[in-house]
Amino acid sequence: MAVKMKTVFFCQNCGYESSKWMGQCPSCREWNTLVEETVRPESKVAGTRSSGVRAATTEPQSLSSITMEEEERADTHIEELNRVLGGGLVRGSLTLVGGDPGIGKSTLLLQVARNMAADGRKMLYISGEESLRQIKIRANRIGSFTDNLKFLCETNLGTIEEVIRHTAPEIVVIDSIQTMYNEEVSSAPGSVSQVRESTSVLLRIAKSMNISIFIVGHVTKEGTVAGPRVLEHMVDTVLYFEGDRHASYRILRGVKNRFGSTNEIGVFEMREEGLAEVKNPSEFMLDGRPVDASGSVVTCSVEGTRPILIEIQALVCRSNFGFPRRQANGADFNRVNLLMAVLEKRIGLQMSDCDAYVNLAGGMRLAEPALDLGICLAIISSFKNRPIDPQVVAFGEVGLSGEVRSVSMTENRVMEAKKLGFTTCILPKVYESRLKNIEGMRIVGVRSVQDAMQIFS
Ligand code: TYD
Numbered sequence: 001m002a003v004k005m006k007t008v009f010f011c012q013n014c015g016y017e018s019s020k021w022m023g024q025c026p027s028c029r030e031w032n033t034l035v036e037e038t039v040r041p042e043s044k045v046a047g048t049r050s051s052g053v054r055a056a057t058t059e060p061q062s063l064s065s066i067t068m069e070e071e072e073r074a075d076t077h078i079e080e081l082n083r084v085l086g087g088g089l090v091r092g093s094l095t096l097v098g099g100d101p102g103i104g105k106s107t108l109l110l111q112v113a114r115n116m117a118a119d120g121r122k123m124l125y126i127s128g129e130e131s132l133r134q135i136k137i138r139a140n141r142i143g144s145f146t147d148n149l150k151f152l153c154e155t156n157l158g159t160i161e162e163v164i165r166h167t168a169p170e171i172v173v174i175d176s177i178q179t180m181y182n183e184e185v186s187s188a189p190g191s192v193s194q195v196r197e198s199t200s201v202l203l204r205i206a207k208s209m210n211i212s213i214f215i216v217g218h219v220t221k222e223g224t225v226a227g228p229r230v231l232e233h234m235v236d237t238v239l240y241f242e243g244d245r246h247a248s249y250r251i252l253r254g255v256k257n258r259f260g261s262t263n264e265i266g267v268f269e270m271r272e273e274g275l276a277e278v279k280n281p282s283e284f285m286l287d288g289r290p291v292d293a294s295g296s297v298v299t300c301s302v303e304g305t306r307p308i309l310i311e312i313q314a315l316v317c318r319s320n321f322g323f324p325r326r327q328a329n330g331a332d333f334n335r336v337n338l339l340m341a342v343l344e345k346r347i348g349l350q351m352s353d354c355d356a357y358v359n360l361a362g363g364m365r366l367a368e369p370a371l372d373l374g375i376c377l378a379i380i381s382s383f384k385n386r387p388i389d390p391q392v393v394a395f396g397e398v399g400l401s402g403e404v405r406s407v408s409m410t411e412n413r414v415m416e417a418k419k420l421g422f423t424t425c426i427l428p429k430v431y432e433s434r435l436k437n438i439e440g441m442r443i444v445g446v447r448s449v450q451d452a453m454q455i456f457s
């Protein structure tokens with residue numbers, strides 16, 4: 001009997017499903033994103049759409065009766081990645097690596113595959129985007145490879161499943177999910193139903209054969225992987241690779257992780273010979289810092305468990321137009337506006353006829369409130385044209401009345417500053433007594449921005 005096909009409209013942005021067409025997606029509010037796709041009838045789809053993890057028994061069990069073996073984690077030999085994964089790659093896990101095209105996803109995974117193959121693991125790299133020759137050209141830049149790593153150019157998931165079943169690799173890389181297709185789904189590769197079906201096939205393979213699978217997913221212009229929410233909730237771990245196209249460093253951020261924390265970031269640098277780990281991001285971020293220039297101050301932001309020192313630059317100059325320009329790169333624009341309003345009102349800086357530009361050096365994007373004090377001091381320094389001592393690190397949240405409020409992990413920030421040779425820390429007053437005794441570090445506790453301005457005298 002012929003199977004009756006059903007058509008459904010999917011939002012290509014968030015995966016929302018509707019039986020009729022609409023101009024605007026009611027879920028994510030994007031316009032013109034609903035596209036008609038053919039799907040298999042529900043009964044057949046149901047099995048593949050569920051999580052794919054099949055319990056060995058149908059008897060409900062108590063926690064004490066579940067035996068737990070030590071979770072097996074494989075070393076990727078890339079420390080920054082291990083940390084984001086929560087200590088290594090978990091056996092049988094599904095990991096989504098998302099990011100803009102050209103950011104370095106294929107490069108990273110090729111390096112991971114190479115490292116793990118060198119450990120004697122059987123690896124399979126499946127590319128639907130590049131030919132074997134193109135992969136070879138890339139591989140030549142990266143280094144030498146062992147024969148444990150095999151390559152396959154294929155986009156048909158049926159064939160891929162067959163190959164995986166008979167070669168039984170330990171780890172598989174799928175580059176990318178948007179090029180894969182399942183013959184049983186009639187819509188085009190990259191559409192929501194294809195991406196969803198393809199992922200569920202991969203999920204079944206991963207869980208049933210205990211294979212770890214990396215899935216590459218491209219981010220579309222709106223900042224999401226096509227069919228992203230569908231994909232995100234199906235996989236165990238979601239990592240996003242981000243960074244400025246023009247800057248050489250890249251940041252790998254954990255967004256979801258069933259086996260670890262999601263606060264961690266990994267920092268990489270794109271070099272001629274592939275991605276290199278940046279073990280000390282602070283040093284990297286402060287490289288080339290101007291000395292004795294006004295408008296520059298170093299602050300400390302904490303990403304996950306790791307403090308990163310970063311230079312904030314501000315330029316405040318007379319405006320040529322009636323309407324002053326304000327610009328923020330890397331810092332939050334609205335936050336900068338708010339802090340400037342605080343400075344006008346509480347300190348009395350007359351900046352209403354000034355243009356102001358605030359930059360986080362190195363193209364880093366951070367939104368932590370602990371940056372506030374640094375931003376304020378950089379703006380004041382530029383406005384008054386008075387340089388700040390280059391040995392100073394300042395951090396703290398600034399409130400609307402100009403008060404400096406507490407932030408988390410203060411001690412780690414101070415220690416990071418000390419490690420890099422800074423000698424003075426300006427921080428919220430509450431921590432002063434606690435941190436006073438750190439050798440070689442002058443701790444200046446401040447209650448307000450006004451207090452902090454003593455560094456200019
Ligand atoms: P790629 O991994 O192909 O990006 P994605 O898979 O995320 O689309 O990375 C492509 C960019 O990286 C490309 O612009 C060239 C650059 N690159 C280097 O600078 N050095 C290298 O060794 C490699 C392999 C790539």
Ligand code: MG
Binds near residue numbers: 105107129
């Ligand atoms: Mg690629």
